[in-house]
Structures are given as structure tokens and as C-alpha cells.
Amino acid sequence: MSGQTWQPAVYAALKAARITQLAYVPDAGHAYLIEQAHADPDMEAVVLTTEEEGIAMAAGAWLGGQRAVLLMQSSGVGNCINMLSLPLNCRMPFFTLVTMRGEWGEFNPWQVPMGSATPAVLGAAGVHCRRVDEPKDAAEVVAYSAALAFDSAVPVAVLFSQRLIGAKVFVK
Amino acid sequence: MSRSNAYPPDGTLDRRAVAACLLRDPGDLLVVTGLGSTTYDAGAAGDRPLNFYLWGAMGGAAMIGLGLAIAQPTKHVLVMTGDGEQLMGIGAIATLAGARRPNLSVAVLDNARFGETGAQRSHTSLGTDLAAVAKACGWEATAVAEDMDAVEALRPRLRREPLFAVIRISPAEVPRHLPPRDGAYLTHRFRAALGLPPL
Incomplete structure (x- = not known):
């Protein structure tokens, strides 16, 4: 998959933030970042079976002196809630990029409940949320959100809106 | 259709003796323990900065x-956890197998019970064999230990090779031993012991 114009800048922002571990549950909207990570000898890319694994992996990375990012889609946010007690209790950074579903021309109604609840659920769990709607803002929001996470040791999520990603086409 | 109520026999090993063996002379072994009894076991074996205890985040060890x-990558990591904690994070057995780290081992102290919550039977007494799960997920080295000689033999292997070991322990209760539970403290002292700076 070729990256949309903003996606290479987002990967560059992850690199500039000195992130060296990238955990993911696949999503089409993250496909470019995942491909780049696997091709990058200085990035350890790990595929997960469920999203909360990535929170624990990021905690281990921090204990060992590295920085991690978790890529997931909004449907995975609900899987993460109790595991968020880990970075909060341990006053560790946590940084995640979330592709939104269920909000912009969504075809699949099963994506709507968790997509709608994502910002409120993350907020209730103590995660700082930043949202990207415009391609021109993506890299800057990622860069400054990573700085907030790693420099102030707090959990931060960047939500990539479904309008930005493009609604998944089911019927061509 | 009738159901069989035949449970497998319980393990016999004393969990504190197992932990004391696995963590004897730990050197710079990096130890992560799971929510509940393995956290207490590791604390009882000797609190040290390079032990990271989970008091929550079940399934995350x-x-x-x-x-x-x-x-x-130059140090070895030993995850010492219980059957219930590993069952909650059962997908991680596949994730770890896929990630193929040569410096990471898992030791499951398996009493076939959820010990923290009233000793309800866990899936390992209902047919789940975690060593077989690990093997099926792609772990090349798996082991099951049922006596202390076998545990002693596992001790060096758990420090030098990627091994998934199940150690069958007794479900008998042991005295509580409560190591520090402040996550920020545990994090800072662990990182400091590795020479990592604070924020």
C-alpha cells in the first residue's frame, strides 16, 4: 500500500521521537506505518493478538530504556482499559495512534458503538486525546503528542479521524 | 451426556521453594512477576530493584x-507468573513466540487455581496444557517440571535460552509476603538499577 502524503511524515515523527518498538493490531489505515516499521532495521515491529498486549509491551520497553508506540483502531480501545492502570500507576509514558471507525461514511454498523465511545472512554481512563482531521496537521500532532507522552510520562492517544483515513469501501 | 468430574492430580511442589530456586543468585537477571502469588513469591525470595512486580494489569506480565x-538484548528476562495470569494473557504466548527473542523465558507456576480469589479451579485443571499451547504457538523449547530436581535443571536454562516452562506447584496456601506495590517506585528503581536516568 502506498502511503498517503501525510503518512511518511507521521513515520518520520515517530523516528524523531526516538521510538524503536512498534506494536500493532493491523488496520488498513495503519498499513503504511506497519510496512515501514517492518522494513526498518532500527524499529522492532511486533504483531499482537489483542491491543492491551501493546500497553504491557510499551511498559516493558520503558523499563528497559526504550520508547514504544501502539497502533490500533478504535474498536481495540475497549480492550485496553484495565491495562491502562499499568502506565498510570507506574507513571510511565504510553503513546498510541488510533484510526477511527464508525464516524464517517461507515458501512459496518458493528464499528459504530466503540468508535463513538472511544474519546470518552479514553478520557475516563486517564488518557490525553488529540484528534487529527486534516492531513496537514498529522505529523505535527504526532510529534507534539509523543513529546507530551515521553517528556511528561503520561498516556497519550492520537485519534486519526475516519475522514482523514478514508472510509473503508465494502461494495465496489 | 454426562460430564466427567475427574480432575488431574494437583501438583506437589512448594511454590516458595520453586521461586527460591529459580531466583537464587539472580545476578542481573531481569524479573517480571504476575499479579498475585508469583509477586509474593518473588518478594519472599528476596526483594531487589531488578524485580518488577505486577499488582494489577492481569495478563500483562x-x-x-x-x-x-x-x-x-544483552540481558536475560524471566517472566515468572501464575496459570491464571497467563491464561488471561494467553494470546501473548503466541505474540512472544512470533517475536522470537532469544533472551526471554516464561516460567508458569501452575497450581491450577485462581489463588487470589478463593482458589477456584483454573483452566489448567480443566484440560488446558499451557506447555502444549506454547509448543503449538511455535515455542521451540517448552518444559514441564513436577519435582525439584527438574526445577533445579530448569534454573540455568531459564536464564540463557528462550524457554516456556510450566512448573506444577501445590495449591496449598502459603503465608503472604507483600513486596512494594507502588508502581512508580518499582519503575524508578528498576530503571535506576539499569543506569537509566529519571525524567
């Missing part, structure tokens, strides 16, 4: 081990 093993 093995994945913390993975992030740590990637970050510290």
Missing part, C-alpha cells in the same frame, strides 16, 4: 517481558 527483552 509476559508482554512486559517482551518489551523489556527487546530493550535490553
